[in-house]
Amino acid sequence: MNVQLKKGTLDMCVLSLLCESDKYGYELVNRISEAIEISEGTIYPLLKRIKDDGYVTTYLKESSEGPPRKYYSITESGARKKDELLDEWAAFIDGLNKITGLKDGGAL
Amino acid sequence: MxxxxxxxxxxxxxxxxxxxxxxxxxxxxxxxxxxxxxxxxxxxxxxxxxxxxxxxxxxxxxxxxxxxxxxxxxxxxxxxxxYTPNRREDTADISDEDTAFSFDGFVKNVDARRVRCVRLDLTEDDIEIRGGNQSRITLQTDEDDEDAYSVSLLPDGVFYIKKQRGHGGSDISLELPEDYYGDLEVTTRSGDIQAANLSSLASFKARSSSGDMEAENVRCAGEFRVHITGSGDASLSAVAAERFVLASASGDFDISRLNASSTLNMSTGSGDIDLRECKCPGGFNVSTGSGDIGSDNGAGQFKASTGSGEVVVTNHLGTVWASTGSGNIEIETDEITSDVTYSTGSGDINIECRRLSGNIRIASGSGDIEFSAYELGGNITGRTVSGDIDLSLGRGSNAVFALKTGFSGRKRNEFDRIRSEQYQNTACKVSLETLSGDIDIKAL
Structure with a gap:
């Protein structure tokens, strides 16, 4: 998949996963790389960016195995941002389908 | 990776x-x-x-x-x-830090993620620093007066521990996460410093006067620096860093399995330097005023100088330079690829290499000179006043010889019989001179 396209959609993936529940970095990376082929390391700059933007916060939580882990938690503005991005994405897909004749995201 | x-x-x-x-x-x-x-x-x-x-x-x-x-x-x-106050991290940070004082010492914990530099400023205390399987930095001491140390986490991430004036020495131990990434700086006067099991320091600095310094299993991304201003000895084992700078006024250095990705500079006033299995692609620069220098199984260009001690470098990979005022020089290396001078005032010089591709000069005042190389690709100049000169060269060596002895000296050269033809233009020049000794050249 195109790099720029992937980049934009990764924000959406991370925010969506964090809407389910708080997660630590490794877990997020794992969940995403299971579904989409990425260089795993790129998730961390993304996490740092959305944290600086106030979409997520972090906290440390003891783990049953090993040292405490850094958990990411979505903020209200993060949840709003996710809805916004999903709306934009849906509109984009709609437009794309009209032009290419593909249905339901098809073979994108 | x-x-x-x-x-x-x-x-x-x-x-x-x-x-x-x-x-x-x-x-x-x-x-x-x-x-x-x-x-x-x-x-x-x-x-x-x-x-x-x-x-x-x-x-x-x-x-x-x-x-x-x-x-x-x-x-x-x-x-x-x-800027919403919905930041759980802040509250977690505060509860992460705790201090417990008791009659027989105190313990202080701090979250290692907040620390980028650990700085200890001590006097007579012995300090033991080690990495462990934990995420906190724990400081522990047997000092029962809580005013003896000031312990603070400065806003720029410096965890600063300072011994206050008027308190005697005590034992301190500092535990860090094994993979703590940050600087570590320790200063002490007469206390000993021990550091072990730290796998990813940014840099390490230790300074003491008469205390000893020991490090084992320590890796630094940057510089590893030890400065001993008095008589303390330093012993390092399994240490790696980008570069090392080690200096002592009169202490000894005992170093094994050191890995520098660039350079190693070390000097001591009167101590001995002993290196085993040390690798340093950027080159060793080793000097002592009056001590001995020894290295075994090392790799990298090696420059050694001592005022009056001996230089013994064995099983080495890379060119070795050596000079001493009066000691012996003994070198065993795979290859000498640069132009090198070996000199001593009164000691013997013994150089063995598999291949010589630079030009070498060997000079001793009153000692013997021994040199051997299987492959000869450079010129040899050897001079001693009263010693003997023994040379062993690979049988296929293409060399022209200029040998000079005094009236009592004998000259023997096996190549006189071996050589059928001479390649004068490409031959290496071997010029040897002794005033009162013998010259003996063997074919290997």
């Missing part, structure tokens, strides 16, 4: 960010590796799927630039969101 390599490169590439941000990022990746390793993956596998640390660093830097440009355009709403 190993975890250490990955974090070293990432740390270096993030050099343009402030230390706090950099450490936060390195901690995140450290955590990623740890969890991956626990789930049974290898360091290699984990770093491969993470991608090139240089690219990752680039993205962090790009974030930074975009944010700077973005700040102007931010809406009030976003601005508010970024």
């Amino acid at each position: 190993s975890k250490y390599e990955f974090l070293s490169i990432l740390g270096r590439e993030l050099g343009n960010l402030d230390a706090e941000t950099r450490n936060e990022i390195l901690n995140d990746f450290g955590e990623h590796f740890d969890i991956g390793l626990r789930s049974g993956k290898s360091e290699e596998e984990i770093s491969r799927v993470l991608g090139d640390p240089r690219d990752i660093a680039q993205e962090f830097s790009q974030n930074r630039r975009e944010q700077a440009a973005d700040t102007e355009r931010r809406t009030d709403e976003d601005r508010y969101a970024a």
Whole structure:
């Protein structure tokens, strides 16, 4: 998949996963790389960016195995941002389908 | 790529960010590796799927630039969101730090993620620093007066421990996460310093006067520096760093399995220097005023000088330079590739190499000279006043000889019989001279 396209959609993936529940970095990376082929390391700059933007916060939580882990938690503005991005994405897909004749995201 | 390599490169590439941000990022990746390793993956596998640390660093830097440009355009709403008090991390940080005082000493804990530099300023205390399987930095001492130390976490991430005036020595131990990435600086007067099991320091600095210094299993991405201003000895084992700077006024150095990715500089006033299995591609620079210098199984260009001691370098890979005022020089290396001079006032010189491709000069005042090389590709000049000169060269060596002895000396050269033809133009020149000794040249 195109790099720029992937980049934009990764924000959406991370925010969506964090809407389910708080997660630590490794877990997020794992969940995403299971579904989409990425260089795993790129998730961390993304996490740092959305944290600086106030979409997520972090906290440390003891783990049953090993040292405490850094958990990411979505903020209200993060949840709003996710809805916004999903709306934009849906509109984009709609437009794309009209032009290419593909249905339901098809073979994108 | 190993975890250490990955974090070293990432740390270096993030050099343009402030230390706090950099450490936060390195901690995140450290955590990623740890969890991956626990789930049974290898360091290699984990770093491969993470991608090139240089690219990752680039993205962090790009974030930074975009944010700077973005700040102007931010809406009030976003601005508010970024500062909402909904930050659980802050409260977690505070409860992470705790201090317990009791009659027989005290313990202080601090979250290692907040620390980018540990600085100890001690006097007579013995300090033991070790890495362990934990995420906190724990300071423990048997000192029962809580005013004996000032312990603080400065806003710039410096965990600062200072012994107050008027208190005697006590034992301190400091435990760090084994993969603590940050600086470690220890200063003490007469106390001993021990450091062990730290796998990813940014840099290490130890300074003492008469205390001894010991380090084992320590790796630094940057510089490893030891400065002993008095008589303390230093002993290092299994240490790695980008470069080493080791100095002592009169102490000895005992060093084994040292790895420098660039250079090693070490000097002592009157102590001995003993190196075993030390590798240093950028080169060794080793000097002592009156002590001996020894190295076994080392690799890298090696420059040794001593005022009156001897220089013994055995099983070495790389060119060795050596000079001493009055001691013996003994060198055994695979190859001498540069122009080198070996000199001593009154000692013997014994050089063995497999291949000589530079020009060498060997000079002793009153000692014997022995030299051997299987492959000869450079000129040899040897001179002693009263010693003998023994040379052994590979049978196929193409050389022309100019040998000079005094009236009582004997000359013997096996190559006189071996050579059928002479290649005068390409031959190496062997010029040897002794005033009262013998010259003996053998074919190997």
